[in-house]
Amino acid sequence: MGGYDEIQEEEMKGIHSMTLAERIIAKTKVNENGCRLWQESLLKDGYALIRYKGKKITVHRAAWMAFKGPIPDGMSVLHSCDIRHCTAEEHLFLGTYADNSKDAVTKGRQKNLFPSGDLHPNRIKKLKKLQRLTRLRELG
Secondary structure, three states: OOOHHHHHHHHHHHHHHOOHHHHHHHOEEEOOOOOEEEOOOOOOOOOOEEEEOOEEEEHHHHHHHHHOOOOOOOOEEEEOOOOOOEOOHHHEEEEOHHHHHHHHHHOOOOOOOOOOHHHOHHHHHHHHHHHHHHHHHHHO
8 A cells, every 4th residue: 555654664674774883873963073963862861762672772872882892791881072962982981880970070960979088978977976975975
């Protein structure tokens, strides 16, 4: 009959015959900073998803796998450009979850939830407890 379903089926065949790298390149556009930005829909947090081997994964992780190879267990794919939907392999690097958190704090994208020294929540609790004990001792 030649309806919408047949057209959609043909488009899906075309998509599935493309490599992951070809799919990423087809759906991105390079900006003036060299970021290869995903042009399809984005999540509220700025990340984007792509279907790969039956699962949805973030496009920057897919880009790493397509252009650089497997992601070792326990590693995250970080952005040097801090643009979450950038897929440019030269803007991506591997790091641990701790590296990713430290990078976010250093670049001002995330508040340091665990300050060190006298500002650490555990240190503040200990100081308050010490102050209460000192007052109780003074009262006799």
